[in-house]
Amino acid sequence: MKSLEDLKKIRDEYAAKLAMREHHNDYHIIVGMGTCGIAAGARKIVNKFAEELANKNLYNVSLTISGCMGECDLEPMVEIINAQGEKVICVKVTEDDVTKIVEETIIGGKPVTCLTKENL
Amino acid sequence: MAIRTQIVVCGGTGCMSSHSKEIKEQFDKVLKDLDLDKEIAVFQSGCFGLCEKGPVVVVFPDETFYGHMTVNDVEPLCKEHLLKGRIYDKKVYREATLEEKAKVRKFREMNFYARQERIALRNCGIINPNEINEYIGHDGYLALGKVLTEMQPKEVIEVIKASGLRGRGGAGFPTGLKWSFAEKNPGPKFMICNADEGDPGAFMDRAVLEGDPHSVIEAMTIAGYAIGANQGYVYVRAEYPLAVERLEIAIKQAYGYGLLGKNILNSGFDFDLEVRLGAGAFVCGEETALMASIEGERGMPRNKPPFPANQGLWKRPTVINNVETLANIPVIILKGAEWFTSIGTEKSKGTKVFALGGKINNTGLVEIPMGTTLREVIFDIGGGIPKGKSFKAVQTGGPSGGCLTTKHLDTPIDYDNLIAAGSMMGSGGMIVMDEDNCMVDVARFFLDFTVDESCGKCTPCREGTKRMLEILDLICDGKGTMEDLSELETLANTIKDSALCGLGQTAPNPVLSTLANFRDEYIAHVVDKQCPAGVCKSLIKYYITDKCIGCGMCARNCPAGAITGKIKEKHVVDTKVCIKCGACKASCKFGAIITK
Numbered sequence: 028m029k030s031l032e033d034l035k036k037i038r039d040e041y042a043a044k045l046a047m048r049e050h051h052n053d054y055h056i057i058v059g060m061g062t063c064g065i066a067a068g069a070r071k072i073v074n075k076f077a078e079e080l081a082n083k084n085l086y087n088v089s090l091t092i093s094g095c096m097g098e099c100d101l102e103p104m105v106e107i108i109n110a111q112g113e114k115v116i117c118v119k120v121t122e123d124d125v126t127k128i129v130e131e132t133i134i135g136g137k138p139v140t141c142l143t144k145e146n147l
Numbered sequence: 148m149a150i151r152t153q154i155v156v157c158g159g160t161g162c163m164s165s166h167s168k169e170i171k172e173q174f175d176k177v178l179k180d181l182d183l184d185k186e187i188a189v190f191q192s193g194c195f196g197l198c199e200k201g202p203v204v205v206v207f208p209d210e211t212f213y214g215h216m217t218v219n220d221v222e223p224l225c226k227e228h229l230l231k232g233r234i235y236d237k238k239v240y241r242e243a244t245l246e247e248k249a250k251v252r253k254f255r256e257m258n259f260y261a262r263q264e265r266i267a268l269r270n271c272g273i274i275n276p277n278e279i280n281e282y283i284g285h286d287g288y289l290a291l292g293k294v295l296t297e298m299q300p301k302e303v304i305e306v307i308k309a310s311g312l313r314g315r316g317g318a319g320f321p322t323g324l325k326w327s328f329a330e331k332n333p334g335p336k337f338m339i340c341n342a343d344e345g346d347p348g349a350f351m352d353r354a355v356l357e358g359d360p361h362s363v364i365e366a367m368t369i370a371g372y373a374i375g376a377n378q379g380y381v382y383v384r385a386e387y388p389l390a391v392e393r394l395e396i397a398i399k400q401a402y403g404y405g406l407l408g409k410n411i412l413n414s415g416f417d418f419d420l421e422v423r424l425g426a427g428a429f430v431c432g433e434e435t436a437l438m439a440s441i442e443g444e445r446g447m448p449r450n451k452p453p454f455p456a457n458q459g460l461w462k463r464p465t466v467i468n469n470v471e472t473l474a475n476i477p478v479i480i481l482k483g484a485e486w487f488t489s490i491g492t493e494k495s496k497g498t499k500v501f502a503l504g505g506k507i508n509n510t511g512l513v514e515i516p517m518g519t520t521l522r523e524v525i526f527d528i529g530g531g532i533p534k535g536k537s538f539k540a541v542q543t544g545g546p547s548g549g550c551l552t553t554k555h556l557d558t559p560i561d562y563d564n565l566i567a568a569g570s571m572m573g574s575g576g577m578i579v580m581d582e583d584n585c586m587v588d589v590a591r592f593f594l595d596f597t598v599d600e601s602c603g604k605c606t607p608c609r610e611g612t613k614r615m616l617e618i619l620d621l622i623c624d625g626k627g628t629m630e631d632l633s634e635l636e637t638l639a640n641t642i643k644d645s646a647l648c649g650l651g652q653t654a655p656n657p658v659l660s661t662l663a664n665f666r667d668e669y670i671a672h673v674v675d676k677q678c679p680a681g682v683c684k685s686l687i688k689y690y691i692t693d694k695c696i697g698c699g700m701c702a703r704n705c706p707a708g709a710i711t712g713k714i715k716e717k718h719v720v721d722t723k724v725c726i727k728c729g730a731c732k733a734s735c736k737f738g739a740i741i742t743k
Contacts, residue, residue: 028405029413031292034283041284047153048207048273050255060232074186077151089208090151092232 046086053087054133055108061095067102067119075125076105085133098144107132107139117141148185152229157203157272159194159357160350160389166218167191167202173221181225193358193393195272196512197259200240205272210253212240243508243530262528264490265514266498267315267351267474271358276393279400282361288406290480291365294372295414303373304330307476309484311496316341316432316469317547317573318649319495319562325466328456329374332464336376338367339460339467341437342383342390345429346545347596349576351500352470354512356383356390359474360397364420366473368407369480371418374466378419382437385424394422429546429600433648434459434467436602447602448648469574471500491517495561501543503529505578506536515560522556525579536581540664544573546593546600547653549660550586569660571653585682586665587672591619593657597650608651611642615658623683627673636662681742684727689720694739701731701740 028034058064058073069092076090096104101118107128108114117124117139124141131137156162156171171191178184195203200214206228213224216238224235234251241248242258254260265271274281282288294303308323329336340363344352356363367379383391398420401407409417423441430436431446438460440446459465475497479487491497495517501524504510508530515524521541525531532538540550549570551558558564562572580589594616603609618635621627639655639662646652662669671677678686691701691710695717702710702718709725712718720731720740732740 031289031296031412034288034292034412037280037283038286038289041280042286043284045274045281045284047150048155050210050253051208058232060230062231065231073151074148077149077186081149091209092229094231094233 043084043086047089051087051089053110054089056088056090057093057106057108058090059094059096059102059104059106060092061099061102063095063099064102064104069103071122072103072105072120072125075122076129079125079129080133083129083134085129088133101144101147105141115139115141116143118144118147150186150188152187152209153207154187154189155192155205155207155272156189157193157195157201157205158191158276158389159198159201159271159354160387161194161198162201162203163389165202167216169218170202170204170216170221173218174225177222177225178229181230183225183229187229190275190278192274193271193276194354194512196263196268196354196514197257197509198511199509203272205254210255211251212254212257213238214240258530259509259511259513259528262519262523263514264498264516266478266490267355267471267500268358268512268514269478270362271354271512274359276358276360277396279361279397279404282359286481287361287477288365290477291368291406292412294369294480295412295416300330300373300375303369303480306480306484307373310479310487311484311491311494312472312475312479312487313495313562314469315471315475315499315574317544317571319572322468322472325456325468326370326374328454329376329464329466332457334375335378335463336374337460337463337465338371338374338376338379339434339437339441339465340367340379340381340470340473341432341434341467342381342387342470343425343432343437344384344387344470344574345427345432345600346547346574346576347593348504348578349502349545349574351502351512351575353387353390354500355470355474356387356394360390360394361401362474362477363394363470364397364401364407366468366476367420368411368418369476370466370468370473372416374464376466377417378421380421380423380441380460382423382425382431382441384427384431386427391422391424398422428602429596430602430648430650433650436648437467438465445602447604448650450647471575492559492561494563499560499572499575501575501577503577503579505542506532506581506584507579508533517561518559520557520559521551524560524577525556529579532579532581536583538579539582539584540580540586540589542570542578542580542589542593542657543576544571544653544656545576546596547571547649547656548573548576549656550580550589550664551660552664569663570656583680583682585678585680586661586668587619587622587678588680588682590658590661591616591623594619594654597654601650601654605645605647605651607642607645608647608654611638611646612651612654614638615642615655619658622669622672623678624685625672625676625683629670629673632662632669632673677743687727687742688722689725689727689729689731690741690743691718691720692739692741693717694737696737696739698736700734700736704730704734706730 204213313319436448697715
C-alpha cells in the first residue's frame with residue numbers, strides 16, 4: 028500500500044462488512060420464520076433481503092428474523108419499522124416484493140406499498 | 148448469497164480458557180450441517196468485557212448476548228435463533244432485577260454496557276483481531292495516514308498535549324509532555340510500549356493486545372513519527388501467549404501492507420517494530436527496569452534522573468507508554484483534542500478501563516469516563532455484591548494502591564481524587580471486598596506479593612517490606628502487640644520515602660490505607676485476639692450451635708476426627724484437635740456451625 032487513498036479504499040470496503048455490528052436504527056426489517064413462515068418460503072425472502080441490501084450497499088438497515096407472527100395463512104410476513112418507529116406488516120411477500128420494498132422504501136424513502144392484511 | 152447474520156464468539160483469554168475455541172469450531176460445523184454457512188458468518192473476537200458470563204457469544208445485527216455458552220448449546224442456539232428467529236432462552240443474558248428481566252436487551256443497552264464509554268476498548272469484541280482489514284474498516288490507520296500526510300511532528304505533540312491525555316499505567320504523567328521532552332533530544336531514539344501488566348487482577352492491557360493489537364501498532368508508529376524514533380519495541384510478558392501471538396500476526400500484516408517498515412505511505416518515514424518478551428517479573432513494569440530487561444540485563448530499576456526521555460534504552464532518548472495510553476492515541480488524532488477534553492474531569496481527561504474483580508457480580512472490564520463515582524462502577528455497572536452481602540472495601544491500584552471504604556463510594560474517580568483518598572489509579576485493578584474479607588489479611592496478601600516481587604536492589608524495599616510482612620504475620624497469628632502497629636507505620640513511612648523505584652515507594656500503601664480506614668480490625672487482632680471477619684485461622688474457633696439436629700454430616704466430613712456426638716443429638720467440636728479447615732461448616736445444611 029503506497030498512499031492514503033489505497034487505505035481509504037480498504038476502509039470503505041470493510042466498513043460495509045462491519046456495519047452489521049453497529050447500532051443502527053434507520054430501518055428494521057423483521058422476517059417471520061416460524062414453521063409456517065419457513066414452509067411458505069420465508070428463508071428465501073430473508074436471503075433475498077440480505078442479497079439486495081448487500082448489492083445496493085445499504086448498511087443502515089438491520090435485518091433480523093423472528094418467530095411466528097400469528098397469521099399463519101398470510102406468511103411469509105415481513106415487518107418493516109422505520110426510524111420513527113412506524114410499522115407496516117407486509118403479507119404474502121414474494122421475492123419481487125423484496126426488490127420493490129428495498130428500491131421504493133429503503134432507498135426512495137416512500138411508504139411501503141405491499142400487500143397488507145387490510146388491503147388483501 | 149449475502150451474509151445476513153454475523154456471530155461473534157469471544158476469543159479473550161478468559162473465554163478461551165472455558166472452551167470458546169471449541170464453541171467456534173462447533174458453530175462452523177453446525178452451520179454447515181444446517182446449510183446456513185453461506186448466509187451466516189462466525190468469527191472470534193477479542194474480549195467483550197463481561198467475563199463473568201463467559202464464554203460469550205453475540206449475534207449481530209440482533210445484538211443478542213448469550214453467556215455461559217457450552218459446545219452443547221451451539222446446535223439448539225442455531226436451530227432456535229438462526230433458523231426460527233426465536234431467542235435461545237436457556238443462555239440469553241437477562242438483567243438481575245425482576246422488572247428488567249422481562250425483556251431481553253440488546254447488548255449495547257445492557258446495564259453493564261450502557262453506562263460505559265469505550266475509547267481504548269472501542270474495537271474489542273467487535274472486530275476480528277487477526278484481520279487487519281477489519282481494523283482498517285473501523286477507521287484504523289487513518290490517524291497514521293493523517294499524521295504522515297498532513298501534520299508536522301510538533302503539531303502531533305501539540306494535539307496530544309492539548310488533549311490532556313495522562314499515562315494510563317498508573318502514575319498519570321501527561322503523555323504529550325513526555326513526547327515533547329524526547330522530541331527535543333537528538334536521535335537515534337526509541338519508542339517502547341509497556342505491556343508488562345503485573346497487577347494482580349488487572350488485565351486491560353492484555354485485552355487490548357488480544358482484541359485490538361493494531362491500535363497499539365498504529366499509535367506507536369504515530370508516536371515514533373512525533374518524537375523522531377524509527378525503532379519501536381513492545382515489551383510484553385511471556386505469560387500472555389495469546390496477546391503475543393495476535394500481536395505478532397498483526398505486526399506481520401502491518402508490514403505486509405507497508406504500514407510498518409520503510410517509507411510508510413510514501414511519506415519518507417521509516418518505523419520498525421519488534422516484540423520483546425519479559426519473563427513476568429513485576430518490577431519490569433517500572434520503566435528503567437523494563438529498559439534494562441530489553442537490553443538483556445537483569446531487570447532492575449535505576450535512579451531517575453536521567454529520565455528515559457533524555458537517557459533511556461541504550462542511553463538514547465526513549466519514550467515509554469502504556470498499552471491503554473497508546474490505544475487512545477489514534478482516536479484523539481482523528482476526532483481532535485477538543486472532543487477528548489469534553490470527556491472526563493478537569494484534570495483527568497478521557498476514560499479509564501478498570502478490571503472489576505473480587506466479590507462483585509459482573510466480573511470483567513469496564514471503560515468509564517473519568518469522574519464516574521465508585522458507587523456507579525461497583526453497583527450500577529458491576530451489579531453489586533453477590534449473595535446479598537454488604538460492601539466493605541474496594542482495593543484500587545493493585546499492590547501499589549490502597550483500600551477505599553463506603554465513605555469513598557461517592558468520590559468521582561480520577562487520578563487526583565484517588566491519591567487524596569489514600570489510594571491510586573494504578574493500572575486500574577479494582578478488587579471489591581465484602582464483609583467476609585479480613586482487611587489485615589488483605590494487606591498481608593498484597594505485601595506478600597511485593598515481597599516476592601521486590602528485585603532486591605535497594606535496602607528499604609528488600610528488607611523493609613520483609614519486616615513488615617513478618618509483623619503482619621504475627622498480627623494474623625494473634626501474637627501482635629500495639630507496639631507492632633506503630634512499628635508497622637514507621638516502617639511503612641520510611642520505605643515510602645526511601646525506596647528506589649515505584650514498586651518500593653508504593654508497596655506500603657495497602658498497609659497504610661487499611662491501618663487508616665480499618666484500624667479497629669487491627670486492634671481486634673492485637674488486643675482482643677479476634678478476627679472479626681473470621682478469616683485468620685489462628686484467631687478463630689469453630690462452634691456448633693443449638694441449630695444442630697445431630698445428622699452427623701459434619702463428623703463424617705471432618706478430616707481430623709474433631710467432631711463427636713450421638714446421632715440426633717447436638718455434636719461438639721474439640722477445638723484442640725480441630726485443624727480449622729472449614730469442611731464441617733461447608734457440609735452443614737442447617738447453618739449450625741459458626742466461627743468465633
